[in-house]
Amino acid sequence: MKRVKIRVFRYNPADGADARYDEFEVEAERWTTVLDALLYIKAHKDHSIALRYSCRMASCGSCGMVINGIPRLACYTKVYELGSDVITCRPLTNFPIIRDLATDFTAFFAKHKSMRPYIINDAVDRIDGREFLQKPEEVEKYLQFSYCIKCGLCYAACPTVATDKRFPGPQALAQMYRYLIDSRDMATDERLKVVDDRHGVWRCHFAGSCSMVCPKGVDPALGIQLLRAYLLGMSRDSKVVAELYRREK
Ligand code: SF4
Numbered sequence: 001m002k003r004v005k006i007r008v009f010r011y012n013p014a015d016g017a018d019a020r021y022d023e024f025e026v027e028a029e030r031w032t033t034v035l036d037a038l039l040y041i042k043a044h045k046d047h048s049i050a051l052r053y054s055c056r057m058a059s060c061g062s063c064g065m066v067i068n069g070i071p072r073l074a075c076y077t078k079v080y081e082l083g084s085d086v087i088t089c090r091p092l093t094n095f096p097i098i099r100d101l102a103t104d105f106t107a108f109f110a111k112h113k114s115m116r117p118y119i120i121n122d123a124v125d126r127i128d129g130r131e132f133l134q135k136p137e138e139v140e141k142y143l144q145f146s147y148c149i150k151c152g153l154c155y156a157a158c159p160t161v162a163t164d165k166r167f168p169g170p171q172a173l174a175q176m177y178r179y180l181i182d183s184r185d186m187a188t189d190e191r192l193k194v195v196d197d198r199h200g201v202w203r204c205h206f207a208g209s210c211s212m213v214c215p216k217g218v219d220p221a222l223g224i225q226l227l228r229a230y231l232l233g234m235s236r237d238s239k240v241v242a243e244l245y246r247r248e249k
Pocket residue numbers: 147148149150151152153154155170171174210213214215216217218220
């Protein structure tokens with residue numbers, strides 16, 4: 001067990017006071033997560049701290065915050081793993097602050113919805129509800145992108161989102177690729193029109209920070225490069241483009 005100092009960002013846009021950090025000392029076991037520490041502080045030291053969480057198991061995507069400078073899930077980040085006796089928690093960048101560590105996901109989800117994140121296929125009615133069959137290699141094309149839990153960490157890490165509010169962001173673009181490449185989806189042209197824009201897929205500067213912070217192993221930067229390749233007619237085979245991308249990295 002060790003004692004650590006947790007610095008918590010405090011800000012309430014409604015009260016007009018300046019933002020500040022409040023500091024709390026807590027004891028952490030090897031298994032204590034940053035979320036555990038924050039909830040201990042909330043229960044025993046200052047119940048007014050605002051934060052969002054639900055599953056406590058890296059599934060719901062609610063507890064994202066910037067921890068020691070990097071967007072992370074608080075429930076998936078152990079105090080010991082941070083290797084520091086001072087842990088600074090602040091709200092996700094690129095999101096408006098509701099209060100303290102709680103941020104507003106309205107724009108993020110609106111961008112996600114604008115990608116029409118579902119299979120579009122008029123034939124569904126014509127096959128009497130039977131399942132569409134897919135080969136393993138067809139599933140492989142989109143599988144990693146389907147692991148996204150919409151935590152917004154990639155969006156917070158993206159320097160392009162920070163400078164262009166119309167840019168959909170890595171999460172939304174990767175989801176666009178996920179549905180575009182799905183063999184059951186029939187809306188290819190419609191989908192490409194949404195992202196083929198100077199504020200769309202072409203705005204990405206390929207910083208790659210989105211993929212560095214994803215807690216689910218999704219590679220949104222790869223999704224964006226694959227979308228571009230699709231638009232350029234380079235290759236409809238994601239494996240070929242993925243290989244080129246890996247060599248670039
Ligand atoms: S791609 Fe990864 S980091 Fe981005 S929202 Fe999805 S799970 Fe979170």
